[in-house]
Amino acid sequence: MIIREVKAKSIITKSNLPEADYVINPYIGCTHACIYCYASFMKRFTGHEEEWGTFLDVKINAPDLIPEKTNKYFGKHLYLSSVTDPYLPHEKKYALTRRILEKLIPLGPHIGIQSKSDLILRDLDLLEQFPVCETGLTITTLNDAVRKEIEPHTAIVQKRIEALKELKKAGLRTYVFIGPILPMVTDWKKIVLETQPFADRYLFENLNMYWMAAQNIYRWIKKAHPELFKEYQSIFGKNSTYWDQVELEIRGFCEDHGIDGRIFFHHAKERKP
Numbered sequence: 001m002i003i004r005e006v007k008a009k010s011i012i013t014k015s016n017l018p019e020a021d022y023v024i025n026p027y028i029g030c031t032h033a034c035i036y037c038y039a040s041f042m043k044r045f046t047g048h049e050e051e052w053g054t055f056l057d058v059k060i061n062a063p064d065l066i067p068e069k070t071n072k073y074f075g076k077h078l079y080l081s082s083v084t085d086p087y088l089p090h091e092k093k094y095a096l097t098r099r100i101l102e103k104l105i106p107l108g109p110h111i112g113i114q115s116k117s118d119l120i121l122r123d124l125d126l127l128e129q130f131p132v133c134e135t136g137l138t139i140t141t142l143n144d145a146v147r148k149e150i151e152p153h154t155a156i157v158q159k160r161i162e163a164l165k166e167l168k169k170a171g172l173r174t175y176v177f178i179g180p181i182l183p184m185v186t187d188w189k190k191i192v193l194e195t196q197p198f199a200d201r202y203l204f205e206n207l208n209m210y211w212m213a214a215q216n217i218y219r220w221i222k223k224a225h226p227e228l229f230k231e232y233q234s235i236f237g238k239n240s241t242y243w244d245q246v247e248l249e250i251r252g253f254c255e256d257h258g259i260d261g262r263i264f265f266h267h268a269k270e271r272k273p
Contacts, residue, residue, distance in 0.1 A: 001031060002055040003090065011065040011100070012078070018264075020079035020112060026096035027084040028057035032116060034151040035216040036180050038208050056088065062096050066103035074108040075131075087117035089153075101126040114138060114177060116154040118163035124170055134173040136203070137164045139191050146185060149224050161195060168198040179205030179264065181246065183235050184228050189253060192261075201260035204250050206243045208265070209236050 006028070015023045029052070030037065037052060080086040086097040101123055104111070110132035113120065120127075120135060127133045137160045141147055144157050168174045176199045178188045192202060209217060214236070221229050235242045247263055254261035 004055070004057045005060045006057045007061045008059040008065060011059065011062045012073070015079060015082070017079060017082060019077065020082075021076040022073065022078045022109075023080070023082040024062075024078060024086075024100060025081045025084050026059055026062050026086060026100060027081075027088060027090070028059070029055045030084045031056055031088050031090065032085060032151055032154050034154070035220050036150065036182070036207060036213050038210065038213065056090060058090065058094050059096065060094070063099035063103050066100060067107070068103075070107060072107075073104070076109050077112060078104065078109040079112040080114070085115050085117065086113060087115040087119040089117075089119075091119060098123050098126065105129050110134075112136070116151065116160065118155050118159040121163050121166055124167070124172075127167075127172060128170060132173075134175060135167045136175040136177050137161075138177040138179065139195070140178070140180065140182065141186055142191055142194060149220060150182070150185075161198070164195060164198045168200075173200050175199055175201045175203060177203045177205070177264070179203065180207040181205065182207055183242065184231060185225070188250065192253075192257075192259060196257075196259070201262075202254070203262060203264040205263075205265040206246065 011026070012022050012024055015021055017023065033052075033054070080097065080100070091097055101111075105126065108131060111127065111130045112134045113127070114136035116138045120137075127135060139157060139160055140150065142157055147154065147157055164174055164176065176191065176195050178186065178191050180186075181188055181204065188204065207213075207217070218229070218232065221232055234240065250261060250263065253259070
């Protein structure tokens with residue numbers, strides 16, 4: 001893993017996400033090495049030649065870029081993070097996310113924060129101080145053996161569920177991001193039923209098979225689950241209605257079980273190998 005300490009020019013940027021006004025990314029890159037990651041597109045803008053998942057730039061001055069006095073972000077929705085995880089293992093050393101949160105509290109924003117790590121519990125004392133704070137844990141599978149295959153450097157699934165439980169117990173609004181949904185691998189119904197006591201709502205995302213992710217996904221399927229290869233070819237072929245059917249099933253399931261769930265992203269343009 002290549003770790004660099006860098007200085008950023010800015011840290012709060014306008015968001016194109018449907019539920020955020022601004023986003024904050026304390027790091028460039030990600031050490032999770034998820035095979036399906038969409039954020040590798042960032043290399044086009046950062047100039048990195050290394051493979052995504054093998055490097056991390058630490059924005060060492062990030063907390064200093066948060067203004068001390070401004071009404072600009074009061075009541076606005078700030079989201080951590082869109083193209084990295086705010087609680088990567090290196091956050092234990094650098095504490096950028098924690099120091100950013102400390103600087104944001106007096107500015108009065110509404111905070112949304114999402115991670116694949118139980119390290120989020122370290123900052124519970126800060127998260128409780130925001131007027132509105134919604135905390136989310138990403139869960140793609142309940143099978144930790146599969147988790148090691150597709151997102152090898154993330155926290156084990158049970159630790160994420162325990163973190164969700166503690167966040168809910170503390171009175172914070174919580175959600176589970178079930179994404180990406182990997183056909184025949186992600187049992188989204190089971191994830192919902194397992195976490196329902198600790199989650200206020202659910203966000204669902206289908207697998208985005210843009211060209212780089214497609215290469216990784218098909219390589220993984222061939223090696224670990226060859227019996228699914230033809231199914232994936234069909235699902236991600238032209239004129240497939242697979243995701244439309246899954247979306248209808250999700251909506252029906254949520255309605256029948258009184259669950260607040262929504263399709264956060266539905267990636268229509270898929271690719272064959």
